[in-house]
Amino acid sequence: MPSVAIIGTRGYPSYYGGFETAVRKLAPYLVEQGWDVTVYSRPAGTRADDPGRDPRVRVIETRGLEKKSLSTLTYGLTAALHAAKEKPDVALVMNVANGFWLPILKRAGIPTLVNVDGIEWDRAKWGRFAKWVFHQGGKWTAKYGTRMVYDSHEIARRWKDEFGLDGEYIPYGGDPVDQDLPVEPGLTHRGYALVVARFVPENSIPEFLEAAPHIAEHTEVVIVGSSGYGGELDDHARALAATNPRIHWLGHVSDDRRLFSLWQHCAVYFHGHTVGGTNPALVQAMALGAPVVARDTPYNREVTGATGAFTDGAIGDIVATVSRLAASRDVEDASSALKQRARESFSWEAVNARYLESLRYVSSERGVDLADA
Template sequence: MSKRVAIIGTRGYPSYYGGFETAVRHVAPALADAGWDVTVYGRPGQERDDDPSLDPRITRRTTGGLESRSLSTLTYGLTAVLDTIGRRPDVTLVMNCANGYWLPLLKLAGIPTVVNVDGIEWERAKWGRLAKAVFRTGARMTARTADALVFDAHAIGHYWRRVFGKDGDVIPYGGTEATALQLHPADAHLTGAPFALVVARFVPENTVREFLVAAEWIAEQHPVVIVGSSGHGGELDQHARLLADANPNVHWLGHVSDDDRLFALWQHAGAYFHGHSVGGTNPALVQAMHLGAPTVARDTVYNREVLARTDATFVEPEPGAIADAVLSLLGDRAEQERLGRAVRERARDHYTWRSVCDAYERVLADRAGVAPTPSEVAA
């Protein structure tokens, strides 16, 4: 029996933009392994056609939209939904509750919808008042119209039950394990040195500004590696550039798309600072845990959920607190090794791509009215 699913709301397949794209790079091939006919919608120029992980079984469709910070998700979502209605899959996996505006169209067409609601976008500092209102209205429409909801953390599920009165399935992100990796030649100078690492998009809620201040103090004793950017040359990019230019112990790499290079940095770091404050299970944190990165995290309900029982250090978003915690960890090799083992075990027990993909297949099969493929067959 044919099982057809359309995936809407990401930048395409394969793409490395963010968490949704990371999930689709794993979930789409796993669904194909389980016998699904998979179509992934994307945006022009956002897919990696030369990516060695590209699975030829995945149908890729590109639709149009407005390249606008506040309208791109809505416009690309609309054109993807209209195209999906013409192709009539058995079920649609929609990423991002901002696409809730278009769910009634899929319902009218008789196409079941499973929506990954993402984080609580209307609490992100990067959005203005209008954008926050758009996201919140999209969430309300998602709550009313979606056939099934997916939350990437229990804390997100609690929020939706409390605010919107809706329940769903908790499916977090997974991570990839790796054997011992050598640092990239460009990072070879860090070999043997306990260095601090941060990996984050440069937006206010990721505590980047506070870390950049802390980095000046940390760099007096240890190297500091900063991975990330705003993507548009903003104030934080300028701060990172000036800091790196003025201090030979600070290394700003910008966005790193080479997974092997990034994974090696996580694997060799003496202290990884995770400052994300809004959202559920963060894919960067999960990946860092799989690679045994000793973690200092901003104290949030989401980070505590993911790092539970690892004895990771949680700090307030203040430069002094961040610097003190990172320096303490960098100065204690035994604690680095102990914490690295603890976060790796936590990731292996709770955040694997196999379990994530199996969970998506079950919820999609349920909404499509078909039997899921046993995981041992799909594997």
């Protein structure tokens, strides 16, 4: 039985972000394809009694430091050291921050498929030192990784230009829902503008919070997300919800069914992400038929194509674009077009199959024939 170790996420099953969503979909799929799958996890990242957990997926918890700037590095190190002893046929490594530990896996004879994520050193949430660390991690990834995975063509272009590396294009998928989910209590179908994002500057959260009271003059506003560490943006969202009954801050929502309902019934989903590649939240929103207003970036245009509406990110333009789509008679047409695009271009079935093919290819670096797996 071929074996794969998955390193660099919060674990299985976890609902934290895009990497974790991908692992929740991929790990059971690989098991079904005859693979022995191990996912390295953080103690606080998963629940053993999670009903969505596939017991055939092996979960190994390692130690690390629960610090914003050190958690990925420290948990990645302990996972790589453990995997080096176990010697799986191949390792799927998430995040270039773990590029520093790829020599450990290479020395153990373990080929690696590395999902580089976005261009982390472009993210405004990181300080100068953290950006330098991520960029160095990218250099180590380029030098010691066996094969790269890029979740968008634009990310692939950036890596080709800077590091001279080709790789595999594998985006994220979305889960379609073929039934009408219950509307969130207190809201109405197509009666609210929605934002779902981690509270960091590059997700346009500061601008959206400033725009929210103006949008709320015409349609209700629902804000989903937090920084995870408290701070100014959380305080701002809390104050808006406390003083304006048409603005609702729900914090972090880990219940997929509830989040899917919010996307399915919104009048507009504002997607303010400005860095990164194919964003999992955007793909999922499209799969559920959420009419989209996105920040005008190459990444977001690549995902939505001609089916989305775009804003330059200025507060006034966010207000105008979101309000215009929410009031438009074409909102259902936009919903149908986005849902169709997600179905054709971003299905989990196709995503998982691409990962399987890539893992088979990379494993050949170790001389292991996995053609029948």
